[in-house]
Structures are given as structure tokens and as C-alpha cells.
Amino acid sequence: MTNTCLKIAVIGLGNIAKQHIENIISAQVQGVELVAVCSRTRSELSEEYGLAHYQDYKSLIDSKLADAVIIATPTMTHFEIAKYALQNNIHVMLEKPIGLSSFEGEQLITYQKKDTKFALMLNQRTAPVFTKMKSIVESGILGNIQRTHWTMTNWFRPEIYFQVSDWRATWRGEGGGLLVNQAIHNLDVFQWICGLPIQIRGFCEFGKYHDIEVEDEVTAYLKYQNGATGIFVASTGEAPGVNRLEIAGDKGALIFNAGKLTLVENMQSTAAFNKQTNDMFGMPDSRSKPVLIDEDVNQHALVMNNFINAILHEEALIAPASAGLASLDMANAMLLSTWKNLPVNLPLNRHDYQQHLDTKIQSSSLRAKSSRQANVDMSASYR
Incomplete structure (x- = not known):
């Protein structure tokens, strides 16, 4: 990787994805430019920061706009999205866990190419x-x-x-x-x-x-x-x-x-x-x-900075995807x-x-989402 600044996109706009975006925008993550987000509905974030917005992860990956993606979507989608990115030589930072099971995670790792970085957000x-x-x-x-x-x-x-x-x-x-x-x-x-x-x-x-x-x-x-x-x-x-x-x-x-x-x-x-x-x-x-x-450290930012440096400067990953299997x-x-x-x-x-x-x-099915409005303070979610 010869670029001095990595272009990155975020797939998913839930609570943890917004934290990753905040870390990038506030420059707690260095050597990276946030270029796009992907979610089913348009986000104010894309308009506020002039980011490209995609509703489909395949369209985002196919665009080659980003060198790397952060995947912060429901666990059931981790395999299909990460697989598609890896097959297209896109570097992947995947939110934990690596899959619905270690069997699924093991299969996913086989799609990683030699020159592609695949990391897991094991921030602790x-x-x-x-x-x-x-x-x-x-x-x-x-x-x-x-x-x-x-x-x-x-x-x-x-x-x-x-x-x-x-x-x-x-x-x-x-x-x-x-x-x-x-x-x-x-x-x-x-x-x-x-x-x-x-x-x-x-x-x-x-x-x-x-x-x-x-x-x-x-x-x-x-x-x-x-x-x-x-x-x-x-x-x-x-x-x-x-x-x-x-x-x-x-x-x-x-x-x-x-x-x-x-x-x-x-x-x-x-x-x-x-x-x-x-x-x-x-x-x-x-x-x-x-x-x-x-x-006192920003754990998520540390792992992201390591991911960026692994791509740009061949730094050893703190948490390669394979580490998530154990x-x-x-x-x-x-x-x-x-x-x-x-x-x-x-x-x-x-x-x-x-x-x-x-x-x-x-025998399992997804539930009908409640219309109740939840108060979200992500800082209170970490232990």
C-alpha cells in the first residue's frame, strides 16, 4: 500500500458504527479519510460531512471508492458482507463476533487474500x-x-x-x-x-x-x-x-x-x-x-489506528480475524x-x-421491533 492516507467506508449506521465515525471525524484515528457510509436509509451524517451514501453494500464495494471498510451490521450479515469485501480485495475491519459461530468464522477467513488485511474489533x-x-x-x-x-x-x-x-x-x-x-x-x-x-x-x-x-x-x-x-x-x-x-x-x-x-x-x-x-x-x-x-485509552480508536497502520505500514495486527475464533x-x-x-x-x-x-x-425468527424510543448512551454500555 503506497497511499499515505487510507480511504475508508462504514457499512451499517447503528450505535457502534456512529462511534467509529466519531473517532475518525475527531481525528482520534489517523491516516484515514472517511469517504462513504452504507445504510438502508439516508443518514444526516452523509450530508453533514459530505460523504457518499450507499443503500447496498455491494454497490459501495464495487465502486472502489474505499480501500477498506468497517462492517458494523447485525451479526447475521457479517459473513456475506465481509466475504464480498474480501473477494474484492477490500481490507476489512469487522465488528465482533466474526460470525454466528466459529464454524462460520473459519469459513469466512478462507476468503482473505494474501495482500488484504482482515481484522476484528477485539478492543478490550x-x-x-x-x-x-x-x-x-x-x-x-x-x-x-x-x-x-x-x-x-x-x-x-x-x-x-x-x-x-x-x-x-x-x-x-x-x-x-x-x-x-x-x-x-x-x-x-x-x-x-x-x-x-x-x-x-x-x-x-x-x-x-x-x-x-x-x-x-x-x-x-x-x-x-x-x-x-x-x-x-x-x-x-x-x-x-x-x-x-x-x-x-x-x-x-x-x-x-x-x-x-x-x-x-x-x-x-x-x-x-x-x-x-x-x-x-x-x-x-x-x-x-x-x-x-x-x-486511560480509547480502545476502539487504538484498534482502528493499528488496522490503518497494518495496511499502510505493515504493522502487526492487534486482533487479526483469526484471533476471534478462540x-x-x-x-x-x-x-x-x-x-x-x-x-x-x-x-x-x-x-x-x-x-x-x-x-x-x-425454529428461530427475527422479532417485531418495538416502537419504544430507547435512550442511547454508548459510554454506559462498556464494562
């Missing part, structure tokens, strides 16, 4: 607290990981969130609910820091708190290759909810709770103390200290385990999961 990989946690775990200071536990129940969503959308929280439109929409971020960060488990036993509740057909509460038990175990708990029906991530190792623990990060270091490894002490009720001495996270595998495994009432091994048999999902989709 840029959150300073999570990048710090990853570096601490990788440093080995915790020793061998023994246990992981993430309770993420402050994804509360009221009924109107679902009512004003025809596709959200349906098997046909989204491929699931809590796991593939809100908690997909947590699952991505969880496996990014701690690694993928080798087995998952999931317990999903469907429409427990909302008038929806998909999951809105999940508890899952994880097993890892090294013998470590884990728990993942998530909900969109609990308020105020909890956001607590614990990573316990042989030499200490890392605890993220209510926005604060704490590192606990054992003076002697647990395994060594266990074998050597003569104290019947002894415990290794430890010291606890806060890990200060004073950096978290979907975990989400899909939790659902499949619930449906089968059995543990599910990873690597996931994606074809098996897809067959089960297809059965759900066959």
Missing part, C-alpha cells in the same frame, strides 16, 4: 489493565497457573435493549445472546491471558431474565492442559453485578476487582512449602501490592455442553456445533 485487548495482566502472567511471576475465575455479571441489559432490535438475542440473527455479544470480550481476554482450556462444562440459562430465546446467564467449569481448573460466570440479568478476575498460581495470585488490580506474591512456592513445612496449619508468607493502572469456540462449547448435558472437549468440533445451531436457527 488494548485495555491497560488487561495488557498489564497478560504481561505479568507471561513473566512467570505467578508460577504455574492453578486456577482461573472470572465472574462478569455487570453486563446488565434491560428489556428495551432487545425490544428495539429485530435481530439481537435470536439464534437466527445473532447466533446466541450473552456469550456471543457482551461476554465475547471477556472470553477473548480470558483465553488471551490464560490460554484455551481443553474441556468445558457449560450450564446456560435461556431467557431467564428477559423475553428472549437465547442465553442470558452462564456458569461454566474449565479444565486446562496443565491440570488447572477455572470458572466463568456471566449474566445480563444481574444488577449492579460483579467484575472480578482471579488468576491463582503456585507462586502467587493476580486479582482484578472493581477496576483495581492486585498482585500477591508468595515468599515460597505453594508446592515447595506444602512439602517442606512442619506447621500443621502453616501457610506461605506472602506480600500484596496494588498494581497501578493510570492510563473466544467463539469457548462460547459455542458452553452452549453445546448445555444442549448435550455433557462436557465438551477443545479443540471444538465446529461442524458438530454448527449442526446444533442450525437446528435452533430453523
Whole structure:
């Protein structure tokens, strides 16, 4: 890519698309020119900023007006739009998840050409607290990981969130609910820091708190290759909810709770103390200290800037599209385990999961959108 400024278009004009547009217009995303938007109805944005407007994504892509597109449409359309853009050598930044399932995502990646960048908006990989946690775990200071536990129940969503959308929280439109929409971020960060488990036993509740057909509460038990175990708990029906991530190792623990990060270091490894002490009720001495996270970043803008630099300057992608398969595998495994009432091994048999999902989709339909007007504050949607 020899251009010094990338021409980009946004497909979809929902809440998150408008945030991407704002980041570009306010110059929080550099090296890019917004040239067009695509939506079924004409937007004031296109007139206000002199942007070309297309009602059909194929017409936009065929025009060759844009070098890259941001796809921020309902999940059920991700595959067809991204496939068409990739087939036409257009760079793609796709909103999460990569598809209705990891099987669909795996198929989509096959359409990427060698010289085309395909990235996924896994923005929480840029959150300073999570990048710090990853570096601490990788440093080995915790020793061998023994246990992981993430309770993420402050994804509360009221009924109107679902009512004003025809596709959200349906098997046909989204491929699931809590796991593939809100908690997909947590699952991505969880496996990014701690690694993928080798087995998952999931317990999903469907429409427990909302008038929806998909999951809105999940508890899952994880097993890892090294013998470590884990728990993942998530909900969109609990308020105020909890956001607590614990990573316990042989030499200490890392605890993220209510926005604060704490590192606990054992003076002697647990395994060594266990074998050597003569104290019947002894415990290794430890010291606890806060890990200060004073950096505040625009996560979406960081990922977009990385995408632009990957195209213009061959910078390594923070989240290539393929990185989105692992978290979907975990989400899909939790659902499949619930449906089968059995543990599910990873690597996931994606074809098996897809067959089960297809059965759900066959009996699923999009809902009639409510005429209620929702008050939208996107800053309140992030956890």
C-alpha cells in the first residue's frame, strides 16, 4: 500500500458504527479519510460531512471508492458482507463476533487474500489493565497457573435493549445472546491471558431474565492442559453485578476487582512449602501490592489506528480475524455442553456445533421491533 492516507467506508449506521465515525471525524484515528457510509436509509451524517451514501453494500464495494471498510451490521450479515469485501480485495475491519459461530468464522477467513488485511474489533485487548495482566502472567511471576475465575455479571441489559432490535438475542440473527455479544470480550481476554482450556462444562440459562430465546446467564467449569481448573460466570440479568478476575498460581495470585488490580506474591512456592513445612496449619508468607493502572485509552480508536497502520505500514495486527475464533469456540462449547448435558472437549468440533445451531436457527425468527424510543448512551454500555 503506497497511499499515505487510507480511504475508508462504514457499512451499517447503528450505535457502534456512529462511534467509529466519531473517532475518525475527531481525528482520534489517523491516516484515514472517511469517504462513504452504507445504510438502508439516508443518514444526516452523509450530508453533514459530505460523504457518499450507499443503500447496498455491494454497490459501495464495487465502486472502489474505499480501500477498506468497517462492517458494523447485525451479526447475521457479517459473513456475506465481509466475504464480498474480501473477494474484492477490500481490507476489512469487522465488528465482533466474526460470525454466528466459529464454524462460520473459519469459513469466512478462507476468503482473505494474501495482500488484504482482515481484522476484528477485539478492543478490550488494548485495555491497560488487561495488557498489564497478560504481561505479568507471561513473566512467570505467578508460577504455574492453578486456577482461573472470572465472574462478569455487570453486563446488565434491560428489556428495551432487545425490544428495539429485530435481530439481537435470536439464534437466527445473532447466533446466541450473552456469550456471543457482551461476554465475547471477556472470553477473548480470558483465553488471551490464560490460554484455551481443553474441556468445558457449560450450564446456560435461556431467557431467564428477559423475553428472549437465547442465553442470558452462564456458569461454566474449565479444565486446562496443565491440570488447572477455572470458572466463568456471566449474566445480563444481574444488577449492579460483579467484575472480578482471579488468576491463582503456585507462586502467587493476580486479582482484578472493581477496576483495581492486585498482585500477591508468595515468599515460597505453594508446592515447595506444602512439602517442606512442619506447621500443621502453616501457610506461605506472602506480600500484596496494588498494581497501578493510570492510563486511560480509547480502545476502539487504538484498534482502528493499528488496522490503518497494518495496511499502510505493515504493522502487526492487534486482533487479526483469526484471533476471534478462540473466544467463539469457548462460547459455542458452553452452549453445546448445555444442549448435550455433557462436557465438551477443545479443540471444538465446529461442524458438530454448527449442526446444533442450525437446528435452533430453523425454529428461530427475527422479532417485531418495538416502537419504544430507547435512550442511547454508548459510554454506559462498556464494562
